[in-house]
Amino acid sequence: MNDHHTVAVGLGELALGTGAQDLLVCYGLGSCIGIAAYDPVARLAALAHVVLPDSSLSHGPDKNAKFADKAVPALLTALTARGAAASRLVAKIAGGAQMLNTSPLASRLDIGARNAEAVKAALAQAGVRLAAEDIGGNYGRTLRLFTGTGRVQVSTIGRGEKDL
Amino acid sequence: MTAPLSRMDRLQIAVARGLKQAGQGLSEMVGRPIRISAPVVELVPTEDVAIRAGGPEQVVVGIYLGVTGQVTGHVLLIFPSAAARRLAGMLWEGPVTEDDLPLTGEDVSALAEAGNVTTSFFFNHLSDDSGLIIAPTAPTVVEDMLGAVLDGVLAELSLYGDQALLTQTIFSGPSGDLTGQLIFLPHLSTLQTLMEALREEA
Numbered sequence: 001m002n003d004h005h006t007v008a009v010g011l012g013e014l015a016l017g018t019g020a021q022d023l024l025v026c027y028g029l030g031s032c033i034g035i036a037a038y039d040p041v042a043r044l045a046a047l048a049h050v051v052l053p054d055s056s057l058s059h060g061p062d063k064n065a066k067f068a069d070k071a072v073p074a075l076l077t078a079l080t081a082r083g084a085a086a087s088r089l090v091a092k093i094a095g096g097a098q099m100l101n102t103s104p105l106a107s108r109l110d111i112g113a114r115n116a117e118a119v120k121a122a123l124a125q126a127g128v129r130l131a132a133e134d135i136g137g138n139y140g141r142t143l144r145l146f147t148g149t150g151r152v153q154v155s156t157i158g159r160g161e162k163d164l
Numbered sequence: 165m166t167a168p169l170s171r172m173d174r175l176q177i178a179v180a181r182g183l184k185q186a187g188q189g190l191s192e193m194v195g196r197p198i199r200i201s202a203p204v205v206e207l208v209p210t211e212d213v214a215i216r217a218g219g220p221e222q223v224v225v226g227i228y229l230g231v232t233g234q235v236t237g238h239v240l241l242i243f244p245s246a247a248a249r250r251l252a253g254m255l256w257e258g259p260v261t262e263d264d265l266p267l268t269g270e271d272v273s274a275l276a277e278a279g280n281v282t283t284s285f286f287f288n289h290l291s292d293d294s295g296l297i298i299a300p301t302a303p304t305v306v307e308d309m310l311g312a313v314l315d316g317v318l319a320e321l322s323l324y325g326d327q328a329l330l331t332q333t334i335f336s337g338p339s340g341d342l343t344g345q346l347i348f349l350p351h352l353s354t355l356q357t358l359m360e361a362l363r364e365e366a
Binding site for chain 2: 010011013027029031032051052057059066098099100139140141142158
């Protein structure tokens with residue numbers, strides 16, 4: 001893993017793998033969702049870090065992957081511009097937890113569950129196949145996308161790691 | 165003649181005094197002196213808060229409380245896992261839980277109580293200075309990656325604006341073994357109320 005060029009994808013950001021050695025990472029996803037998309041033929045990969053379900057919640061200029069409904073089209077545009085085909089894309093998602101499940105914040109709005117629902121709806125609408133997901137619960141996840149192979153690894157604190 | 169204080173200066177002063185009280189509260193609880201660093205009070209992009217607080221991949225124990233009343237928002241105490249275990253052990257006067265074991269029920273209760281006391285001292289002081297009603301909710305204790313602890317809070321904050329007022333201080337015990345931070349993230353809409361109220365009182 002040390003040979004990889006690691007790119008951290010922060011809240012609301014989207015990153016495109018530019019080389020086979022790129023490792024795109026969403027660190028510490030709680031209620032946020034990482035959407036990894038890969039075209040196995042063009043061998044192109046991109047990762048988006050979604051914060052909120054819907055851009056109607058926006059307050060002005062926002063990063064293009066902040067909202068689920070904007071992140072999926074942005075992901076598609078970034079990949080197809082490089083030669084990927086929407087029909088070949090495979091998506092894997094992780095996150096959407098409810099971290100503070102006894103707080104008033106959580107009962108007011110379960111952002112994690114709403115994010116998951118919105119991401120799935122946006123993927124379906126764009127015709128992108130959702131191949132795997134690791135969603136929900138009350139713990140954080142780090143999602144790693146190896147751009148050379150499309151491999152997606154999810155790691156947790158105390159709950160091990162797995163490939164999606 | 166001295167230059168008039170800006171709204172941000174006044175806020176900074178009130179916050180610094182409040183944090184000093186919070187440190188005293190925590191100090192009384194653990195029976196050891198707790199040092200409080202000069203707080204950072206500044207507007208930052210909401211997405212940057214976890215980076216500023218130490219990086220989203222850091223494993224931490226977070227004690228979260230909502231903030232209610234005339235000023236609303238969120239407040240968190242954040243400790244590295246080992247420091248949280250030491251603090252918990254001191255508070256309930258039991259053995260310190262090993263780093264690779266989950267927090268015990270006693271640890272969680274003790275840390276929740278530390279969150280209650282520390283933030284109550286802090287908000288009592290801000291209330292006194294502003295004449296506003298401000299109170300923390302019941303605490304939630306979680307141990308996980310900092311990014312995961314914070315992102316739901318940041319998502320909620322970003323419903324109010326794309327910037328967050330980050331109020332951050334480092335507190336530490338005599339041998340640096342209790343180092344943690346307090347982060348207060350008010351909703352920007354109610355920050356205005358707080359600043360106005362502080363002006364009248366000053």
